[in-house]
Amino acid sequence: MKVIERPRNSGKTQMLLHYMELESDSVCVVRTEEIAKRVFELARGLGLHLTGDRFLGITSEHIQAFCAMRDTGTKILVDDADYIIKSYPKMGYDLCASADVITISSQEVSDES
Numbered sequence: 001m002k003v004i005e006r007p008r009n010s011g012k013t014q015m016l017l018h019y020m021e022l023e024s025d026s027v028c029v030v031r032t033e034e035i036a037k038r039v040f041e042l043a044r045g046l047g048l049h050l051t052g053d054r055f056l057g058i059t060s061e062h063i064q065a066f067c068a069m070r071d072t073g074t075k076i077l078v079d080d081a082d083y084i085i086k087s088y089p090k091m092g093y094d095l096c097a098s099a100d101v102i103t104i105s106s107q108e109v110s111d112e113s
Contacts, residue, residue, distance in 0.1 A: 004103045012103040013039060014046065016077050019101060021048045026075035029066055029095065031083055033057030039079065058084060063091040075100040 004012050017039070020026050030036050036055040043050045056066065070076055078084060078095060081102035085092040096102050 001097075001099060002101045004101065005106045006103075008105045012105075013042065013079055016079055016101060016103055017043045017046060017048055017050070020054070020077055021050060023075050023077075023100075025073060026077055026100070027054050027056055027066075027069065028077045028079060029056050029058055029084075029099075030079045031058060031087070035079075058088070058092075058095075063088060063095050066095055070098050078102040080105070 004015055006012050016028060020028055020043075028036075028039060030039055034057070036057040037052075040050065040052045040055045043055075056062070058066070066076060076095070076099040078099045078101070081092075081096045081099070082104040085096060088095075
């Protein structure tokens with residue numbers, strides 16, 4: 001599994017989208033259907049040739065189905081894995097553990113001492 005760990009708003013999702021364009025048998029799992037639509041629009045804005053059906057919002061009912069996709073050879077890319085694990089501790093962890101690529105936000109270090 002590849003982990004993309006960077007601070008919030010630092011381009012992790014864009015990196016994931018570029019990887020996704022290279023891997024035609026991949027899907028991107030995000031926190032909600034609304035976010036899935038926004039990430040698809042971001043991909044279009046970047047000029048990437050991706051289809052909307054490859055962006056999936058997560059619900060507790062879908063997590064096991066996403067994990068099963070891996071058995072069909074589909075590459076699973078999980079954006080904001082840290083938030084998905086917080087929202088769905090057991091199943092979210094299982095999903096992220098079976099993913100090919102995940103993004104997580106690193107903790108920004110404060111300059112205060």
